[in-house]
Amino acid sequence: MVSARAAGPSSGGLWRAPFCGILRRKGDVYKLSEKYKCPYCGVAFYEASDNTKERRISYNFDQKDFDGPYGYNSILSDIVAVYHYCPSCHEYSVQLASSKGLFSFNYPPYTGITLPDYIPEAIRKDYVEACSILDASPKASATLSRRCLQGMIRDFWGVTSGNLAGEIDLIKDKIPADQYRVLNGVRRLGNIGAHMEKDVNLIVDIDPGEAQKLVKLLELLLKDWYIARHEREELYREILVIDEKKQDERHPG
Numbered sequence: 001m002v003s004a005r006a007a008g009p010s011s012g013g014l015w016r017a018p019f020c021g022i023l024r025r026k027g028d029v030y031k032l033s034e035k036y037k038c039p040y041c042g043v044a045f046y047e048a049s050d051n052t053k054e055r056r057i058s059y060n061f062d063q064k065d066f067d068g069p070y071g072y073n074s075i076l077s078d079i080v081a082v083y084h085y086c087p088s089c090h091e092y093s094v095q096l097a098s099s100k101g102l103f104s105f106n107y108p109p110y111t112g113i114t115l116p117d118y119i120p121e122a123i124r125k126d127y128v129e130a131c132s133i134l135d136a137s138p139k140a141s142a143t144l145s146r147r148c149l150q151g152m153i154r155d156f157w158g159v160t161s162g163n164l165a166g167e168i169d170l171i172k173d174k175i176p177a178d179q180y181r182v183l184n185g186v187r188r189l190g191n192i193g194a195h196m197e198k199d200v201n202l203i204v205d206i207d208p209g210e211a212q213k214l215v216k217l218l219e220l221l222l223k224d225w226y227i228a229r230h231e232r233e234e235l236y237r238e239i240l241v242i243d244e245k246k247q248d249e250r251h252p253g
Helices: 121-132 139-158 166-171 177-194 208-250
Strands: 023-026 029-037 042-048 052-064 072-085 093-097 102-109
Touching: 023 102, 121 139, 121 208, 139 177, 139 208, 166 177, 177 208
Parallel strands: none
Antiparallel strands: 023 029, 029 042, 052 072, 072 093, 093 102
């Protein structure tokens, strides 16, 4: 259990967070080349010795391997825990993963970006749910991303067909060619979680990193479609108000 709002991490020792690039010296603190975004407050900060700590737990166990000469196969791996302390909201977050890729876990779970109220509630709910189960069930998260995409296409573009493939085809001439291809990719990936393979012994898994790519695409589309449209309409409205005001000043009475 991680205790929230505990005292900040001690400054002793330098622990290098994984996947953060090259350590760079800046004053008395080692700065890393990438930023970490706090899952609590959304503030991004550079990972450094005063806010990021890494702990490794090594283990060595034998797994039975009946094909080996003695029936055993030694497996070496370790668990990596990276603790972040946010200098803005003073909360802790944890990234836990096996170096062999056996599992990964984030605390708190990723709940996505904050979406404005002018995006339909059903779409916002599907998006948040897809984010919340990225680690627990990436295949289910991919299926929810597919469902969320279908809702976005129906609402934003005003098209309805018997299935998602047909609806994507209906907007083919309205979107860039590369976007059309990737929408079909999301549809097919979502089908992996929604439908059993014809060969029930064939297992096609989706890992958390792959499921998160689909969530990131949803975020990109939400910005490009809904948020960009809203900001454009607001800007147009404000400019027209300014124009009307200036014309009244030019021609009083």
